[in-house]
Amino acid sequence: MISVQHVTTSYGRTVVVDDVSLTIADGGVTALVGPNGAGKSTLLKVIARLLQADAGVVTVADLDVARTAPEVLARRLAVLAQDTQVPVRLTVRDLVTFGRFPHTRGRPTAEDHALVEEAMAHLDITDLADRYLDEISGGQRQRAFIAMVFAQDTDHLLLDEPLNNLDMRHGAQLMQIVRDAADRRGTSIVLVVHDINAASVFADHIIALKDGRVVTQGPPQEVMVEDVLESVFDVPVRVVEVDGYRHAIHLSGRLARPRTG
Amino acid sequence: MSVSAPARTPATTGRAPRRAWLIVAIVGLVLLTAASVMVGVADQDWQILTTSRLPRTAAVMLAGASLAVAGLIMQLLTRNPFVEPATAGTMEFAGLGLVLVMLTLPGAPIWLRMLAGTAAALAGSAVFLRLISRLSRGDILGVPLVGLVLGGVVGAASTFLAYRNDLVQSLNAWLTGDFSAVISGRYELLWLSGVATVVAVVVADRFTIASLGHEVATNLGLDHRRAMALGMTIVSVISASTVVTVGMLPFIGLVVPNLVTRIVGGHARRALPWVLVLGAGATLLCDLVARTLRYPYELPIGLVVGVAGGLVFLVMLLRGFDRAH
Numbered sequence: 135m136i137s138v139q140h141v142t143t144s145y146g147r148t149v150v151v152d153d154v155s156l157t158i159a160d161g162g163v164t165a166l167v168g169p170n171g172a173g174k175s176t177l178l179k180v181i182a183r184l185l186q187a188d189a190g191v192v193t194v195a196d197l198d199v200a201r202t203a204p205e206v207l208a209r210r211l212a213v214l215a216q217d218t219q220v221p222v223r224l225t226v227r228d229l230v231t232f233g234r235f236p237h238t239r240g241r242p243t244a245e246d247h248a249l250v251e252e253a254m255a256h257l258d259i260t261d262l263a264d265r266y267l268d269e270i271s272g273g274q275r276q277r278a279f280i281a282m283v284f285a286q287d288t289d290h291l292l293l294d295e296p297l298n299n300l301d302m303r304h305g306a307q308l309m310q311i312v313r314d315a316a317d318r319r320g321t322s323i324v325l326v327v328h329d330i331n332a333a334s335v336f337a338d339h340i341i342a343l344k345d346g347r348v349v350t351q352g353p354p355q356e357v358m359v360e361d362v363l364e365s366v367f368d369v370p371v372r373v374v375e376v377d378g379y380r381h382a383i384h385l386s387g388r389l390a391r392p393r394t395g
Numbered sequence: 396m397s398v399s400a401p402a403r404t405p406a407t408t409g410r411a412p413r414r415a416w417l418i419v420a421i422v423g424l425v426l427l428t429a430a431s432v433m434v435g436v437a438d439q440d441w442q443i444l445t446t447s448r449l450p451r452t453a454a455v456m457l458a459g460a461s462l463a464v465a466g467l468i469m470q471l472l473t474r475n476p477f478v479e480p481a482t483a484g485t486m487e488f489a490g491l492g493l494v495l496v497m498l499t500l501p502g503a504p505i506w507l508r509m510l511a512g513t514a515a516a517l518a519g520s521a522v523f524l525r526l527i528s529r530l531s532r533g534d535i536l537g538v539p540l541v542g543l544v545l546g547g548v549v550g551a552a553s554t555f556l557a558y559r560n561d562l563v564q565s566l567n568a569w570l571t572g573d574f575s576a577v578i579s580g581r582y583e584l585l586w587l588s589g590v591a592t593v594v595a596v597v598v599a600d601r602f603t604i605a606s607l608g609h610e611v612a613t614n615l616g617l618d619h620r621r622a623m624a625l626g627m628t629i630v631s632v633i634s635a636s637t638v639v640t641v642g643m644l645p646f647i648g649l650v651v652p653n654l655v656t657r658i659v660g661g662h663a664r665r666a667l668p669w670v671l672v673l674g675a676g677a678t679l680l681c682d683l684v685a686r687t688l689r690y691p692y693e694l695p696i697g698l699v700v701g702v703a704g705g706l707v708f709l710v711m712l713l714r715g716f717d718r719a720h
Contacts, residue, residue: 184610208616215610219532221474222606223661232604236616240600240664266660283614 135160136181136290136324141190143176150176151187152346158339160289163316164324165333167357168343169367174326175216175294177343181324182213182292194290208236212286216294218279220267226278227263230254233285253285256311258304272299280308284315291315293325297332305329309336331381334358342366354380413659420672427679428452434683436691446579452679454582455574455696458637459647459678460671461588464595465633466648467655467670468626471606471663473527476656477539479648480516480634484546486643488519489635490569491553498560505639509584512635519549520627572644572697574682584636591632592671599663602626606661644697646704647678653711677703 136158143151151173158164166174179185181192183199192199194211212233220229230253234246242250254260257277267275276299283291293312297305313336315321327333333340334354341351342362349366350357357363358380363371372383431452437443466479473483480486492515496503503511523542530537550570557566568576595602604612605622612619637644655669681699688694 179610182614184613204613204618205616208614213610213614215614217608217610220607221476222471222603223656224603224607225660225662228603228660228662229607232607232615235600235604279611286615 135193135195136322137191137193138177138181139191141177141180141187141192143173143180143185143187150346151180153190154343154346154348155190156341156348156351158322158324158341160322161316161320162322162338163312163336164322164339164341165337166324166326166341166343167328167330167333167366168349171345172343173346174343178213178292178294178324178326179215182211182215183207184213184215205236205239208286208288210288211290211292212283212288213292214279214283214294214296216298218272218275218299220275223266223268225264225266226254226259226270226274226281229267229278230263230281230285233282233287236286249287250285253281256284257281258307273301273304276300277304277308280311284311289321291321291323293323295326295328297327297329305332312336330358330363331379334381335379358382417668417672420669420676424672424676424679427676427683428456430683431455431679434686447577450579450582451574451577451682454577454585454641455678455682456675457585457589458572458574458641458644460675461585461592461633462637462644462647462678463651463670463674464592464667465630467652467663467666468595468602468630469648470652470656471602471661472623472626473524473538474606474608475527475535475538476653477535477649478542479645479652480630480637481643481645481648482539482546483523483542484519484549485516485523485630485634486638487546487549487553488522489513489516489631489638490566490643491515491519491549491556492635493569493639494553494556494562494566497562497565498556505584509587509635509639512639513631516631516634517628519545520631524623524627569638569642571695572642572700573695574641575693577641582640585640588633588636591629591636595626595629596667596671598625599667603661603663642697644678644700646700646708647674650704650707650711651677654707657711 138154138156141151141154142149154177166178168174176185180187181194181199186200197207197210199207227250230250231242233253234242234250238246254263257280259274259277259281262270262274267278280296296308300308309332312323312325316323337354339351340354340357342349342357344366350362358373360371360373363382369384373380374383432448433439435448462480469478469480469483470476489512492511493508496508496511500507523545526541526545527538530541553566557563601617601622604615604617605619609619612622651674652670655666655673659665659669681703682696685694685696685699
């Protein structure tokens, strides 16, 4: 379980996360959604101890993230931040193998190598294994980093906008992989997504933030409602159902004045 | 050299020739070592060998290998290919520490001077890191520029102090690398460099992980700040002991690691054997050239390293540096 209690974070004078308290139960996929500047990524970074909160306590699996030794936490919690720029010449396999570092401290066994190969196969990057990270595309690099956190094999996984840089096919593939990890391995996954429809289709639970506060949360059926989404994003929204999943359409100008006839 | 981006052969087939080349390089290093031991004005006898030739050869190898390692560590930690102890002001800070200790405690024993040099180098690294943290991230050239300016200012301060206090000779000895004065009993501090280098080899993975940035490093359970501190301490020990015993040697820490990471990549554990061998080998070669070009006289090795290193680096730059990093 992830527990966030009265967490406040600010950059300079701007309060980005404003006294947020929430709990995220074990298992399943939770999506953090909200407009730009809502504090989603900041909150995710605080949970992942990449950022120190000004106030409040975060625990993951009963470990206080601010006080637990980094290597202990790294075996329970993996996080992928948005920035995947690498100025150093490493191969894809090198990077994914570092996912095993928290477990091996640099001495990977045959079992670790097998997990690395499996993670690369999962993310469809086996044929890139020996390429350098600066020679492949942004989307391929993104998948290499995701393979790294999968190889880390933790029970909690946090992803900050994992769909960035990915085309439609790889985006859908990734969401399917995330779904599988939650369903088959029982990994608890929290992700920040901009694509609210991806959240609707793949998440079990959606938490909507705005101005650093939690506005609403619940299963997709409860959050994917026109007036709820309009109050979160400040834009006119139509919700339609396709194949049993709710999708939001937000072509604001047209929707504000529906065509007649 | 991978200027374009061809498809790579899989590691399983690519590693064997790579290892073969490393063996070739090691054989070359052994030959250079033998040459270094045999070249000299005096006739070969046991005493010359133990008091002069072997110590000199050891000093050259230690300085070259450890400076190359220091360069690699700095490049990983700052995520910048142009940073090394001579372009980040580290060497100049070590020199300033030495000047200061000679001013305040003229009769200070060598270990105290070494300590002062290391402490100053460490303080200098902290200043350098603080300064470059203000640069925008894409500013690859700004980082070494800041280092060079910092080194220039600190070097000028040292020179000023030295002129005022009649220490110019000592200062010159620290500023220009020279192995001609190395004899048994006057170079042993360099073994500290060797120890620091061994530590670097043992903890190499941490530097590679730190090079992935604070967030990825934290995710992998690495205390990023501690890794930075450890790396900079190693670099400072290497810089100070080199400056104290043989003086500044530019370019080794820049050219060798850049050449190696182009060929075998930036994974420190994989790059280090190459960096050690090529660092020692290149410095031995420069020293041999310095000793034989005007035989029986010697050129300062700093001159040879400057010309050779500068040329190699220029070629690397023109062949597309940004591809390699």
